Amino acid sequence: MKKITLSLTLLTLLILTSCSKDRDDELAPLAELEIENFIYNGMQLYYLYKPEIPQLGNTFFESTADLNTYLSGFAGPEDLFYNGLVADVDRFSFLSDDYRDLENSFAGVTKTSGIDYGLALDRNDPNFAFAYVRYVMPNTSASQNGVTRGMLFNTINAERLTTTANGDGTYSLSARSRELLNLDSYTIALAEFDSNEDLQPTGVSIDLVQEEYTENPVFIAKTLDINGSKIGYLMYNAYRRNFDSDLNAAFAQFQADGVTDLVLDLRYNGGGSVETAIDLTSMITGQFNGEIITQQQWNPEIQAAFEADDPESLIDRFDNTISDGSAINSLNLSRLFVIGTGSTASASELTIIGLQPYIDVQTVGTTTVGKFQASITLYDSETFRRNDETLNPRHFYAIQPLVYTYANANGVVGPPAGITPDFELREDISNLGTLGEADEPLLSLALDQILGRSYASKNKSGTVFETFGERKNQTATYQRMYIEALPNYVK
Template identity: 45%
Template structure:
């Protein structure tokens, strides 16, 4: 495993310095007319362009990011002035936005972004999905409730559905505003039930308040003895390296209990830290220490640089220690059973793909999301690290910078199909961690050789609505971390001089 799977930026931006010194003309030639110096503040646009030109995975595919795009500093300034809105400016530099690049984004407050990666959010504690019915109806349904949240103290639980927020019916036209973009610190949800294939109000309202909460991604960890087999179960909802010791401890406890088979519940796991994913791969196995788990493919400039100077940087190997030096608790399994849905994404898929050449990986549930690329946070500083970031704003980018592949150079960019397909039944979600919960039961049946059962859902719902895990964007992400020391070794950004 590389020292931290953190990226460093190289010296390719020397190209920028070259054209910055080439502008101007013969001051004695009256035919040369210099355009006026821009009066607009384009420091954010400058940060965006230089960062995307430097390290964006699809840089070669975007003409406006070409290294030779601008013949002079004035041409560059004019380009920066072409769009006042940094969000629009950023989007215009993406390669086939929402078609090829569905994952790069920019924020205007990197504090919120950093908190999200650490599992910190302002929440009422309900993790929910949304579904549509009829011509315009939408309802939310509770997937799980966070411990120590306001919701955990109220009469609301997994499987409950709600149709109104503060008395307003949820519809296709307002559900994003009501459920995702409201800045209110408290709200009331009106509960309903599915009865005779219709949505029927229960008359129960639940008042909820939001507070700042840190989510432990290890939601459940337990074991069962079934048909003579010791089966472990871990529900893990986010790859958060601040909780690496917690997930390692959970594996250690299962190891002490003599677990011989493991069900990993990634059904709601949208991804997160690559470092953590690599560590968990070794918790599952342990017998492949030092062998290749992951390969990386960067943009043309970076790929050539790493291959020529540090080819080891493009490879991640199975480790036997966490990033903090603690020994990894390994189960040394030859098979793994993973529960998946369309919300299983990114770092979750990295584990699936990385382990496939080594052990028997069985997927139970639905096809995964399909995200085999990773991003990194870029700040407006000389080396794009947070240290020395521009104090005038808090914009930060999260551009895609690489694609991941397994030992055999394989991946499935469209998602991984399940070995046994079973959808969650909104009308009968079951209790997470119970052996009769439909997805876990299916995994246990696969392990023990029992007959596999399908739970047919009679009441169908449209699935074309945005999912809770996809808003905001950073919920579906696989990210790396900056290493300021390495950044400074390889890159010193040449800032645009706006006078």
């Protein structure tokens, strides 16, 4: 087996949605173990947890024949990846059998009716579930048919939403219910809570159609004028590089409005592009250009190569331009209030952790996910890049392994259990409020801190429903943080 030697050259930007030409769907025949060898080689070179997988050791196999014997012991690429090469501590590396779908997901392109929903267990029978509408995307079937935040539904096409017990006390949506939610068209039947907070049908049904849709993550950007205080509110739902200009434009408006405080609402933001997260921290501040935000830690071999040849490439710094070269619109804030929940992960948490050494960051809501590793898309080519002329024309597989973790400028690594809130308040499914309005419970709690108001009365006693999922956990990029700059190594 040809051994891999690491020699660091240059960091080269690779935009995942490369303009390189897609191939026809009719693929040439694959050689035996062709996909498995690609997966193994990518993981063997870049995987963060390589030291924990003995088979990824550089001298573990004495020959190519020995390696292929190992690879042939798995039922296929998925079995090899998840059961042979991913460490037990790794919850986030994944395999895609069609990187075109993966790239669309990174760009916010999905098939949707326009409902972003959360899932909760029926409190009387955990074999059943209900969905609650968290927000509705504009210009979609849901928005056109009157679906609004706070609506509840527990049937699709007259079938109840059901769950599957995972064996560890947790639940997932059943395969049949996922199938119903993925239909091109379906009918939801609305429900409501009665006086005992049990679900009862309302008799109202809504027909929905799912179509391909590109979701702008800059969902709400507005300035609140409260007793003369100009407070910016930004609901940001994903870190997507192709919407950086929209994000920057929102901050230009905050500048023009004279905003002196900002509430950054990341309650449903599972993360995304590291580069966009760096830009967002720079928009919030501006006075720390060039200072360290995060310091990367790769697997030992790549880390050593970086440290020897290009230690600066391990550091992410505040910057003053977005991806298209436009100047960043900065607010120069000295404090920030962030709304976070159990759906807040990865690049969202990087924003919080990265800013903490520089400004006062206070969080409102519930504990975040605790995901502090970045991944990269690896394609089957000599450089593992999409735009390489050697890109394999015989399949569409790609892998998305974790490649580094990070610490902030003070050396603080995010806690695996998540970031605990400074001011705790759980979303009340029976009283979600209107996003962006000053009386919406979580925003109101953040405003209390800014304006020095009492907040004790915000806590409401009542039924707490066990939530267990959301629309986004059915997407490939759910709670993933990724980089678009792949180190260039020579094998």
